[in-house]
Amino acid sequence: MIVSKFGGTSVGTYEAMQRSAGIVATDPERKLIVISATSGTTNDLVALSAYNLDSTTREGILERIEKRHVDIIKQCGESEKLEKVFYSQLSELREHLDFVGRDKRWKDRLYAFGELMSTSIFVEVLKKRGIDAQWMDSREVIKTDSTFGNAEPDYEVIKKKAEKLIDKNTTYLVQGFIGSDIFGNTTTLGRGGSDFSAALFAEAVEANTLEIWTDVAGVYTTDPRIVPDAFQIHEISFDEAAELSVFGGKVLHPATLKPAIRGGVNVRVASSSDPAEPGTLIVKEAKKKPAIRAISLRKDQSLLTVNSLQMLHQHGFLAQLFKVLAEHKISVDLVSTSEVSVALTLDTAVNAANKVELTDSVLDELREFAEVSVESDLALIALIGNDMQKTSGLGGPLFTALERYNIRLICHGASSNNLCFLVDHGEAEQIVRMLHDKFITE
Known part of the structure; x- marks a missing residue:
């Protein structure tokens, strides 16, 4: 059994939907199809969630959503039934926008409209291709907690629901990104969560393969926009891909690989516009295990340095430090320590997305027991590969190549699959190009 997930650009137009339906039709083992919202729709729904949105702006966004979907419906032929379904959904969306309370629960219900709209159209496109797909509401299977906006799945319940509701001889079309809690409230798995949804389904049905169909032809050695000579990686291990996704790779959602690893499901990333x-x-x-497979870049990093003589031969200091950060829900990436100092990298973009930041009040709380400094406008570069802590002769050439750059922090040894360091934001892309040319270019 194959679970196939199609992203927003793969269903963003009638032509894109036709290509994606053609891919489904080429293999009868593709029994569970997971679809994102049409490209641009989730962004529009997020814009609609803003407080004090004036009526003119609101109507402009709704008209954009309507046009995007109706343009596809009109090309489907015999569109009256589809239009009726869509306009019913659009009416429900309008009613939801009129609701006064705009908490996270309200927003999750709002954001779900994108996937519900796209799947109601794509199921008809599949049927016209001769694929008798059954539309299913993902919220019946993907059960989560009530952390609206970034819900945590309940794997055991998902497994039981899948066993009860999914017949492996039937083709299903389901929505990515959305689930529901035990009270039936709609939840979402966070932006990019359609990949996560697909992996949860793949694990639950014990699929052989999870396909992620997107607008790029796979995972590359680095971002081709930075290094035009970057090339496609044909095979990569779970461990490498997980590190790559966490440290800035844009192809896969970082959480996607967890269910796939647990379930022993192979993952294939491919382009829906070029399926060959x-x-x-x-x-x-992976069959081949190079020391350095890929290079990733993550911008918008900050460096928090905490210095205190209390650390010297004392216990409990790190616990005190991390307790403060945890209480304020501040996510920490890399950690480097000396006898009297701790340096931590913070992903500014991730923390901002979670609506947390290193405020003056947090810094004042830390200053009660330590000296604190913060540096911003930094970037994190990660070399991704295999057995890096056992590879002789790697450090010399690497640090010789970096000798004219200021390296603010280095993290090596915690993982055999990555070596990370922090650099000035303005020099980051230049360093990536140089390292790719030196260590990876074929």
Whole structure:
């Protein structure tokens, strides 16, 4: 059984939907199809969630959503039934916008409209291709807690629901990104969560392969927009791909691989616009294991340095430090320590997305027991590969190549699959190009 997920650009137009339906039709083992909202729709729904949105702006956004979907429906032929379904959904969306309370629960219900709209159209496109797909509401299977906006799935319940509701001889079309809690409230898995949804389904139905169909032809050695010579990686291990996704790779949602690893499901990333390309296969053990496979770049990093003589031969200082950060829900990435100092990297963009930041009040709380400094406008570069802590002769050439750059922090040894360092934001892309040319270019 194959679970196939199609992203927003893969269903963003009638032509894109036709290509994606053609891909589904080429293999009868593609029994569970997971769809994102049409490209641009989730952004529009997020814009509609703003407080004090004036009526002119609101109507402009709604008209954009309507046009995007009706343009596809009109090309489907015999569109009256589809239009009726869509306008019913649009009416429900308008009613939801008129609701006074705009908490996270309200927003999750709002954001779900994108996937519900796209799947109601795509199921008809599949049927016209001769694929008798059954539309299913993902919220019946993907059960989560009530952390609206970034819900945590309940794997055991999802498994039981899948066993009860999914017949492996039937083709299903489901929505990515959305689920529901035990009270039936709609929840979302966070932006990019359609990949996560697909992996949860793949694990639950014990699929052989999870396909991620997107607008790029697989995982690349680095961002091709930075290094035009970057090339596609045909096979990569779960461990490498997980590190790559966490440290800035844009192809996969960072959480996607967890259910796939647990379920032993191979993952294939490929382009829906060029399905003949082999894409990238993500497996438990890759046949080739180069020391450096890829280079990733994550911008918008900050460096928090905490210094205190209390650390010297004392216990409990780190616990006190991390307790303060945890209480304020501040996410920490890399950690480096000395006898009297701790340096921490903070992902500014991730923390901002979670609506948390290193405010003056947080810094004042830290200053009660330590000296504190913060540096911003930094970038994190990660070399991703295999057995890096056992590879002789790697450090010399690497640090010789970096000798004219100021390296603010280095993290090596915690993982055999990555070596990370922090650099000035303005020099980051130049460093990536240089390292790719030196260590990866074929």
